[in-house]
Amino acid sequence: MNTPSDTGRQAKLAEHAYRLRRFALRMGEVQGQGYVGQALGYADVLAVAYCHAMNLRPDTPEWEGRDRFLLSHGHYAIAFYAALIEAGIIPEDELETYGSDDSRLPMSGMATYTPGMEISGGSLGQGLPIAVGMALGLRLKGNPAFVYNSMSDGELDEGSTWEAAMGAAHHGLGNLICLVDINNQQADGPSSKVMGFEPLADKWASFGWHVQRVDGNDLPAVITAFDTARALTEAKPRVILFDTLMGKGVPFLEAREKNHFIRVDPPEWQQALDILDQAQGAAR
Amino acid sequence: MSTATAKKPRLTTSAMIASIASEGQRTIAAPFGKALVTLAEQRPEIVGLTADLAKYTDLHLFGQAFPERFFQMGMAEQLLMAAAGGIAKEGFMPFATTYAVFGTRRAFDFVHQVIAEENLNVKLCCALPGLTTGYGPSHQAAEDLALVRAIPGMTVIDPCDALDIEQAVPAIAAHNGPVYMRLLRGNVPLVLDEYDYKFELGKAKLLRGGNDVLLIASGIMTMRSLEVASALAADQVDVAVLHVPTIKPLDTATILAEASRSGRLVVVAENHTTVGGLGEAVATALLTAGVSPQFRQIALPDAFLDAGALPTLHDRYGISTDAMAKTIKTWLA
Numbered sequence: 167m168n169t170p171s172d173t174g175r176q177a178k179l180a181e182h183a184y185r186l187r188r189f190a191l192r193m194g195e196v197q198g199q200g201y202v203g204q205a206l207g208y209a210d211v212l213a214v215a216y217c218h219a220m221n222l223r224p225d226t227p228e229w230e231g232r233d234r235f236l237l238s239h240g241h242y243a244i245a246f247y248a249a250l251i252e253a254g255i256i257p258e259d260e261l262e263t264y265g266s267d268d269s270r271l272p273m274s275g276m277a278t279y280t281p282g283m284e285i286s287g288g289s290l291g292q293g294l295p296i297a298v299g300m301a302l303g304l305r306l307k308g309n310p311a312f313v314y315n316s317m318s319d320g321e322l323d324e325g326s327t328w329e330a331a332m333g334a335a336h337h338g339l340g341n342l343i344c345l346v347d348i349n350n351q352q353a354d355g356p357s358s359k360v361m362g363f364e365p366l367a368d369k370w371a372s373f374g375w376h377v378q379r380v381d382g383n384d385l386p387a388v389i390t391a392f393d394t395a396r397a398l399t400e401a402k403p404r405v406i407l408f409d410t411l412m413g414k415g416v417p418f419l420e421a422r423e424k425n426h427f428i429r430v431d432p433p434e435w436q437q438a439l440d441i442l443d444q445a446q447g448a449a450r
Numbered sequence: 451m452s453t454a455t456a457k458k459p460r461l462t463t464s465a466m467i468a469s470i471a472s473e474g475q476r477t478i479a480a481p482f483g484k485a486l487v488t489l490a491e492q493r494p495e496i497v498g499l500t501a502d503l504a505k506y507t508d509l510h511l512f513g514q515a516f517p518e519r520f521f522q523m524g525m526a527e528q529l530l531m532a533a534a535g536g537i538a539k540e541g542f543m544p545f546a547t548t549y550a551v552f553g554t555r556r557a558f559d560f561v562h563q564v565i566a567e568e569n570l571n572v573k574l575c576c577a578l579p580g581l582t583t584g585y586g587p588s589h590q591a592a593e594d595l596a597l598v599r600a601i602p603g604m605t606v607i608d609p610c611d612a613l614d615i616e617q618a619v620p621a622i623a624a625h626n627g628p629v630y631m632r633l634l635r636g637n638v639p640l641v642l643d644e645y646d647y648k649f650e651l652g653k654a655k656l657l658r659g660g661n662d663v664l665l666i667a668s669g670i671m672t673m674r675s676l677e678v679a680s681a682l683a684a685d686q687v688d689v690a691v692l693h694v695p696t697i698k699p700l701d702t703a704t705i706l707a708e709a710s711r712s713g714r715l716v717v718v719a720e721n722h723t724t725v726g727g728l729g730e731a732v733a734t735a736l737l738t739a740g741v742s743p744q745f746r747q748i749a750l751p752d753a754f755l756d757a758g759a760l761p762t763l764h765d766r767y768g769i770s771t772d773a774m775a776k777t778i779k780t781w782l783a
Contacts, residue, residue, distance in 0.1 A: 295532030303542050
């Protein structure tokens with residue numbers, strides 16, 4: 167049962183997620199394209215990560231005590247920049263530069279371009295094995311920070327993901343939390359059709375991980391999953407499998423024929439923003 | 451009694467573990483492992499990672515000395531490279547070891563994207579470079595230098611002997627950025643102590659002068675070149691040997707200065723295919739500078755190499771001392 171403070175926290179995070187979705191849509195409008203379907207679907211997870219779970223100092227993105235967040239799926243950069251803006255790491259007006267020449271916000275995430283971007287993702291399947299090395303390094307230093315690796319369900323096809331899954335369990339990396347966005351969509355179609363990955367929770371468990379699978383658009387469930395992963399004392403890595411809906415929050419995009427790269431026509435950007443604004447206004 | 455089977459000669463076999471040292475040659479055991487342990491006593495940020503090949507890359511010595519700084523990554527080279535990058539991002543200096551075939555061919559994108567693209571301070575030390583095993587193409591890294599040379603910002607080292615390795619280890623640690631070093635493991639020949647030589651990152655060194663031929667070499671081919679120079683001296687052929695242990699960045703100034711001296715046949719000798727290694731690097735440097743001596747390449751063919759015993763294979767592909775001397779005499783005739 168929710169306590170009043172739970173309800174207040176959820177309302178606050180819902181507001182963050184709403185703003186995050188708006189930032190992503192505005193960046194998409196700048197270029198007339200972008201992975202906005204994924205950004206809308208994953209916004210709740212990112213809002214909880216950046217506005218609830220993680221230890222951060224927005225004015226010092228490289229603070230040694232920060233929790234590390236690796237964006238393995240570099241094409242989610244549009245969603246991630248929205249989170250960085252909402253967390254106060256990047257100024258809001260910079261979103262106007264998204265994807266432009268010399269911008270700090272390239273279309274695919276690059277570590278050397280963007281404050282708060284820990285790795286250059288995009289060559290898929292690299293985040294989790296990098297996270298293993300960072301988690302080993304943090305433990306060796308006695309630094310209690312967590313390493314979060316965020317990845318897509320398509321990356322479950324990559325062999326390196328499972329090399330890292332074995333390695334993380336073997337080394338008992340309790341400071342490693344893997345987040346998987348399961349929107350069941352990759353370049354050539356539904357992920358389950360491209361390369362079947364179920365039973366996914368069983369797979370991770372059999373590799374020696376603590377596993378949670380939740381609806382990634384159910385804020386209370388997402389909050390609880392993060393809290394649980396952080397609070398565990400077992401010396402084993404943790405994975406949270408988030409089932410998400412591409413386009414979440416904008417019904418005409420939710421209903422659009424599902425594609426890895428969702429089509430948005432020019433007038434629809436403003437329509438989508440209006441829908442988000444109306445829904446959030448009603449929720450307040 | 452039939453003598454047919456009794457007199458059958460013993461067949462030569464493939465030589466995985468065998469040292470590249472020739473019989474009677476002076477050697478030092480595990481120079482890489484020993485040098486790393488010595489250095490790591492002074493440098494607490496050094497960590498060691500391997501992919502199930504600690505014993506076969508001499509990294510086990512580091513693991514025994516510093517068990518808390520040693521990480522076994524299993525037979526998983528993509529994980530090895532990415533985790534090395536990750537731990538470097540946390541301020542450590544990883545030495546990551548495996549065989550050259552796995553470190554380059556199998557894990558290439560992880561070396562390229564995770565390590566090199568961010569200029570991370572990872573030292574890749576990869577054994578069995580070029581043709582130093584008889585196990586066939588699965589283990590023969592005949593194209594490793596071509597692959598790593600193509601990576602922006604990568605420093606590439608091909609040491610000749612135990613002394614070179616011992617001195618290269620602290621030198622590559624002193625360099626901030628990714629390094630690929632070809633590793634000789636086990637009982638490694640000791641040759642360069644007879645010369646006025648010291649390893650310096652980025653420097654080519656003239657080991658002996660000579661007026662007829664300039665042999666430009668790296669790695670074990672420098673050792674072979676010195677033997678060739680001695681052998682040809684008996685035939686009144688005067689051979690100079692320029693050792694180029696740093697393949698990238700190339701010491702073009704020294705190479706050009708030596709190659710510009712007129713009248714000498716310039717031969718590049720490398721334990722690598724003709725494609726993309728030291729030979730092509732030197733040729734590019736010479737042509738770009740307008741220096742055009744008579745130029746030849748001693749290298750492995752652009753082919754999948756045979757399995758067999760190393761001495762047989764080195765003869766077959768022209769990189770044994772005898773084969774090299776014969777080839778050079780043909781070119782001079």
